Amino acid sequence: MKKYIVAVVLLVGLISCDKKSKIEKAIEETPPISLKVYRFEKAFFETPPNELQNLKAEYPFFFPEGVPDKVWIEKMQNPLWKELFQEVEKKYSDFGKQTSEIEDLFKHIKYFFPTATMPKVYTVIADMDYNNKAIYANDKLVISLELYLGANHKFYEFPKYLEQNFEERQMMPDIVTSFSLGKIPPAREKTLLGEMIYYGKQLYLKDQLLPTYTDAEKIGYLPEQITWCQENESYIWRYFIEKELLYSADSKLPGRFTNLAPFSKFYLEIDNESPGRVGQWIGWQIVRSFMQNNEVSMQDMLKMDAKELFEKSKYKPKKTDE
Known part of the structure; x- marks a missing residue:
């Protein structure tokens, strides 16, 4: 069973890389652009x-x-x-x-x-x-x-x-x-989920337009801050679910989890270890999951309602070893 799962993962990875390389090849073959x-x-x-x-x-x-x-x-x-x-x-x-x-x-x-x-x-x-x-x-x-x-x-x-x-x-x-800003409509509902998906779309756009950039560079993190998010993804998600924050319109939530800040505010001991804007990073993973699991153009995805996108994303945070 483990060998089967590994094979499937490798196959999906190869298909994804092939699709990406086809896009990059097509872009390379387009006429050069000269900007003044x-x-x-x-x-x-x-x-x-x-x-x-x-x-x-x-x-x-x-x-x-x-x-x-x-x-x-x-x-x-x-x-x-x-x-x-x-x-x-x-x-x-x-x-x-x-x-x-x-x-x-x-x-x-x-x-x-x-x-x-x-x-x-x-x-x-x-x-x-x-x-x-x-x-x-x-x-x-x-x-x-x-x-x-x-x-x-x-x-x-x-x-x-x-x-x-x-x-x-x-x-x-x-x-x-x-x-x-001219391609992604503002979130219809001012919930934490709406904010996260908005920034997740923005970051996914960087995936496509800046393929040679690292995740840290795209979101403006230090490499160790990306590592922190990856290692704590399941904990962040569990906190959002247990505190029933996803559909909350509490005006303090953007300042805690999506706006520029020195750290995110869980009101726990981990706060000082965390980077700011972890909600943006989680939103990015949700959008990535959606695009992996649905046949939708990027242009159509950018216009989608946050709730619908989330429900169709099949997002599951990576489990962290206890």
Whole structure:
């Protein structure tokens, strides 16, 4: 019986890998995508103040109406801003590697979403808004390079759980997160399950669009945090079931289990060992299970109701040895 189970598992794995390789081969054979990258931060900090009007004419969308010119001139001349620009220049003076990665990402996007708009790419130095590191909107993709300088950069004064994602390798996952906002409808019911499935869809999208990235990189965890979730999956799930949290609309639950946080809040001794957002990770496993057990296109899955998706997922957490 054990040999039979192993054989079945291997067969399913081989079929899955073959299907994935066929998709990747098809994507490789599609025409190359060439995206135009505009280095706005270079233009801004290398433009003399007396030529500000020319810069505003070239990039009007970066200069909101009502903001006096003196604000921009002061920023151009501010020593701290200039130093930050120099730090960005040290790391990203040549953006060729990142441009190739973005083009490869959009080849994947175009394969799964043929009508998706190919954007103009703008790199900027913004205000260190970690909630908007990369923004895909309409025909523009804006990337805030000051938030990809490396977790231990001297300019960062953020909690460690945020800084761990200020790495170059997080750029593509952040782009997919922003892209997903236009593809995944918000949960109809504000339950914990709805939140978990929403983020699970987002993470599954990263599975398809970023096939060479690790699970840790896709969700923004350290490798040991992924390991913690894998080792404690059955315990997390049992806690959600026993506490009857799945269909609860308690407004505190997102802060405990799906929002950015230093750790998840079970109100147990394990809290400090856990990573934040374990609900997102569980939602990801549910969506993966659904896609393994149902013949549904990814586009249709993204639109599905959370409750229906969960019920059809046949999700069972991996048992942990006692």
